[in-house]
Amino acid sequence: MNLHGSPFEDGIETYLPRGVDHLGFIEAKLRDLRGFATLAHELIQNADDAKTNAKVISFDVCDDAFIVDNDGKFSDCGEMEERICPWKNDPTIAHACDFHRFRTVASRDKREEEGTTGAFGIGFIAVYQITDHPEVISGGRHWILYDENPENKRIHVCKGCNRCQRSELPG
Template sequence: LKKLLEEYPDGTQVLREILQNSDDARSKVQTFVLDHNTYQSERLLEPHLNKYKNFNLNIDKYQGPALLAINETIFEENDFESLLSLADSKKQDQFDKIGVMGVGFNSIYHITDSPSFITGDKYVILDPHEWYYNGGVKFNFVEENLIQEYPDQFAPFAPFEISCNERFGGTIFRYPLRDSTFSNISKKIYETNEILKMFRKF
């Protein structure tokens, strides 16, 4: 991914790539939100991997400020496969399996190390470092009752009235801002004021 980022400019181009993906998905609405909050971490999903402990990382690493992007379309199954393949270290160079959306999605890794999103009844976490999950993981948050079981995990999505027992009628991407140089993808730390500058220039 670090190499792939060289093909995608930083700054406002990140927002343009998000907008392009939304347009490709035939969404008529695209909303950007900058969330300055840091959320509680007492009830978070249990990681599938424990590599984060080897690097002295915490389970709440991604509970801080984030950029959110909301549109009105719901992911199809091939969309999931596209992004999960991109996050899988074994498939990152196989562009034919990633697809156009996945390649364009690369630009978001300028600002984050672990995107997540809610679409329909699915909740997806991408982890290309494989610190917490094996590339990425997909949950059915309705069937698994995740919002009630792990409220802190879903607290950042609360303003959008996500119900614990019904599908969400669109997609909400959450991009926690990179807060350390520990990343293998990029060493650039993003502060909220830099996202605000992107908004003004966009």
């Protein structure tokens, strides 16, 4: 707005970017998601929201890892190179697949899908109290998060390793 009132008086519109400090947002939300009970609750809720509705979930605390395993599977549109999930524009589905949801922190997309518990897209942030680089393995995909990187390099897509090639993994 100029000093005399209307922001459009001179006929020229000016816009500036406004963003969110990604790590600052995660840090602020993590303050609300502290404790192992909260962590377990959020991970159980995520497993419950999986398309196949996970029936079994296990927590394995190892010397070098905390492994959460379940028999659920992320829904996958198969178009990960697209920024917007094509399912959102499909009237028979009308929401993003789980992998696209995961790519956008706080997407709130689950609230559009019937039968899901999560609503805001922030529960997974609870894992940052135990690791800086969480990994997701589901449906033949293995993603490793590097949130300190620029936005276009925060998810490392593993091309194949011992962990993501285990035959007992879901999907």
